[in-house]
Structure formats: structure tokens, C-alpha cells
Amino acid sequence: GAGVSQSPRYKVAKRGQDVALRCDPISGHVSLFWYQQALGQGPEFLTYFQNEAQLDKSGLPSDRFFAERPEGSVSTLKIQRTQQEDSAVYLCASNGARGQWGNQPQHFGDGTRLSIL
């Protein structure tokens, strides 16, 4: 497909379990972003990759959150020892810009809806 693909679409886990969320960006897109969207709120930035380099992880809420993009394409967001407050929609976005804004909007996937019981 031509868009950003995320899997799984829905994930239910028990408190304390580890989860892994996958993002396939648009082919050739250099920049990849993860956002967290709580119910009734706008997305909030988590982390940003340019190719395989994680250039900004200032939005990760705790050291339980870890993201990687080892080959500069697919990315995985991992949450260890999940807590109920981690329940949210996790959105991935990509664009072809390097570094600054560059007049290239971010294209979003449909997200992974994570529920922690």
C-alpha cells in the first residue's frame, strides 16, 4: 500500500506485560515519528527518527518506552511492564524531510489502539 501501515490495529495486554507496536512508513520516507493519543485528546509527540538515528526522544514518558528503527525503514515501539495509563492510540507518521520542517507534511497511519487491563 501507499500509506503508513501500523500493526496490530488493536492490542489488549495485562498490566505488567511487554508489548511491541510496528510501523511501516511510506517507502523512501526518511523521517518517522511516533505520537500517543489519549482518548479525547490530540496526539502528543513521543520520538523522531531520521533514517536509523533517533534524533529526539524527549516525549517518551518513561524509561519503559523504547523505540528503534534499525535499518531506517520499519520502526518498533516497545513498552515494557505496561501500566493502565499506557492505554491510548499510538500513531506513527512519516515524511521525506530531513531535519527541519522542510514544507513536507507528516502522513499518519491509523494507529494501534492499546488497552491495558
Place this chain on the structure above:
Amino acid sequence: QKEVEQDPGPLSVPEGAIVSLNCTYSNSAFQYFMWYRQYSRKGPELLMYTYSSGNKEDGRFTAQVDKSSKYISLFIRDSQPSDSATYLCATVRIQGAQKLVFGQGTRLTINP
């Protein structure tokens, strides 16, 4: 205080009405402004983006930015039931990483 404030609504209007959606922001470093539309259980979809103060029009949609008052608006003319969605304003600094800062989103319903 959030960097971008947006009235969450909900907002309900009849089909054909003109809709006005608004956001305010607090940081002058924000220079680009975007409006995203998000349907239920879908990701945000970019509608428009603008840099300059003034109006930008695209079909039934007009984005307006007033940097002096840090106020951004989206107007929808001849609203349709298919416009029912959550509308998110977003902004980004020119310098540094591209992380978007979003408003809370306004839930809009257009009634046939």
C-alpha cells in the same frame, strides 16, 4: 497551560452551515500551522497547512492565521455530513526537529 489551546466542543450544526473552528497558541516560535481531520478510528489526515498570516483557501475550506494575536482558524463552507469528524489544529517550529504540537481537537457533527 498547553502550548496550543482548542475548544473540544462538541459542535453540532445543520448541513449547509458555515463552520468556524479555532485555536490559540502561546509560543512565537511556532511558524507553520496545520489543520488535520480525523475520522473515528482513523489516523489524522492533513487538510491544509500555511505559514503566513492571512487566508489560504482550498475548495470549501479556508485556513486563517493571525500571528499578531496567535490565533488560527478553519472555516468550512457548505458543510456536508461527510465533514463530521474531529478537527485538529497543529503547529511546528521552523528550527529544530519537526515534532508537531496539536490542539485537543474539536468534534464536529453535521446534521442532514
